[in-house]
Amino acid sequence: MASENSIYDITIIGGGPAGIFAGFYAGLRNARAQIIESLSELGGQVSALYPEKTILDVGGYPEIKARKLINQLEGQLRTVDTAVKLNQTVTDIQKNAAGYQITTNQETTLTKGIIIATGVGAFNPRKLAVDNSADFEGHNLFYSVKNLDQFKDQTVLVAGGGDSAIDEALLLEKVAKKVYLLHRRDKFRAMEHSVDQLKNSSIETVTPYLIKGLSSIAGGRVAVSAKKMKSDDMIELQVDKIVVNYGFIAQDDALNAWNVHPDVNRGTIRVQSSGLTDLENVFAIGDVSKYEGKEPLIATAFGEAPIAVNALMQSLYPDRRGPLHSTAMHKK
Ligand SMILES: Cc1cc2nc3c(=O)[nH]c(=O)nc-3n(C[C@H](O)[C@H](O)[C@H](O)COP(=O)(O)OP(=O)(O)OC[C@H]3O[C@@H](n4cnc5c(N)ncnc54)[C@H](O)[C@@H]3O)c2cc1C
Numbered sequence: 001m002a003s004e005n006s007i008y009d010i011t012i013i014g015g016g017p018a019g020i021f022a023g024f025y026a027g028l029r030n031a032r033a034q035i036i037e038s039l040s041e042l043g044g045q046v047s048a049l050y051p052e053k054t055i056l057d058v059g060g061y062p063e064i065k066a067r068k069l070i071n072q073l074e075g076q077l078r079t080v081d082t083a084v085k086l087n088q089t090v091t092d093i094q095k096n097a098a099g100y101q102i103t104t105n106q107e108t109t110l111t112k113g114i115i116i117a118t119g120v121g122a123f124n125p126r127k128l129a130v131d132n133s134a135d136f137e138g139h140n141l142f143y144s145v146k147n148l149d150q151f152k153d154q155t156v157l158v159a160g161g162g163d164s165a166i167d168e169a170l171l172l173e174k175v176a177k178k179v180y181l182l183h184r185r186d187k188f189r190a191m192e193h194s195v196d197q198l199k200n201s202s203i204e205t206v207t208p209y210l211i212k213g214l215s216s217i218a219g220g221r222v223a224v225s226a227k228k229m230k231s232d233d234m235i236e237l238q239v240d241k242i243v244v245n246y247g248f249i250a251q252d253d254a255l256n257a258w259n260v261h262p263d264v265n266r267g268t269i270r271v272q273s274s275g276l277t278d279l280e281n282v283f284a285i286g287d288v289s290k291y292e293g294k295e296p297l298i299a300t301a302f303g304e305a306p307i308a309v310n311a312l313m314q315s316l317y318p319d320r321r322g323p324l325h326s327t328a329m330h331k332k
Pocket of ligand 1: 013014015016017018019036037038039042043044045046049050054055056057088089090091117118119120121164254285286287288296297298299301
């Protein structure tokens with residue numbers, strides 16, 4: 001029989017912005033908490049996909065480099081006692097007398113409540129649908145910009161039409177010799193601010209075109225052939241590097257494999273305004289949670305984390321005094 005002290009109050013699954021901030025806030029509430037993260041570092045999509053990007057829409061920071069935001073969050077997390085377990089993937093959850101039994105690839109722990117913050121799950125970018133694309137991956141073809149220096153003084157083609165594609169093109173423009181932005185529609189699906197920046201940039205937009213073929217040319221470069229939509233016209237662009245940003249394929253299989261799991265629909269979990277799922281004391285926050293009007297943003301995740309932690313603590317300890325302001329909660 002597990003002793004009361006060996007049972008976590010809150011297990012947070014996923015160490016992206018939502019999970020990190022929930023872990024910090026759980027610490028403020030004196031909860032016995034753990035964060036379990038599959039990857040070898042915290043930060044979720046922010047660390048794994050766009051560490052070099054400048055983020056403009058987090059309150060309190062007119063602009064902040066993605067990597068720096070995660071460093072700041074980690075610093076904040078270190079001020080509390082929440083345990084952080086990296087390189088551990090939650091592979092199963094079972095109901096148990098204490099609440100829930102959480103199994104990872106390394107250990108089994110008991111917890112009274114759970115906050116699921118698994119984001120988009122495994123990061124599987126939607127790949128370029130060209131037969132030989134794998135031959136170019138890693139040297140000419142990329143699915144995110146992790147190291148800006150790789151693109152210095154290069155001719156780069158960014159493919160995609162959403163916010164991320166435009167952000168990447170604008171980021172690359174700062175170091176690259178030339179940037180093309182190729183999209184299959186004439187209009188970009190991005191924030192007005194980004195589209196305005198694009199209009200005022202040196203980036204050459206190539207629309208409405210779709211990449212149809214890649215071939216190696218001299219000097220380790222690539223010839224990209226692209227077809228005009230609803231037309232037989234073809235063009236060829238010779239570039240050093242290609243960054244494809246066609247979004248991600250949602251992976252809800254992992255959550256569905258757990259013995260006990262909330263209802264998962266196309267990778268997201270429908271929640272109440274507190275983040276509560278259809279399971280007792282199981283909440284979902286961040287990109288994985290869904291409700292009417294939800295915007296999958298870092299700022300949204302930061303708001304959802306304290307709401308879920310407070311609701312869970314209220315459910316576990318109804319007699320405890322509810323949330324105060326942080327200055328009154330912090331012991332150290
Ligand atoms: C290119 C790009 C640019 C973006 N730019 C912005 C921006 O400028 N501003 C903004 O607000 N938002 C931006 N976003 C969105 C933002 O990154 C997400 O809203 C945010 O990362 C969501 O945080 P999260 O913690 O919910 O999920 P995630 O960041 O996806 O983190 C989830 C974590 O859970 C882990 N995990 C998953 N399954 C398990 C498991 N079974 N066991 C253990 N761990 C698990 C994953 O490894 C991951 O680390 C951008 C997204 C992309 C892709």
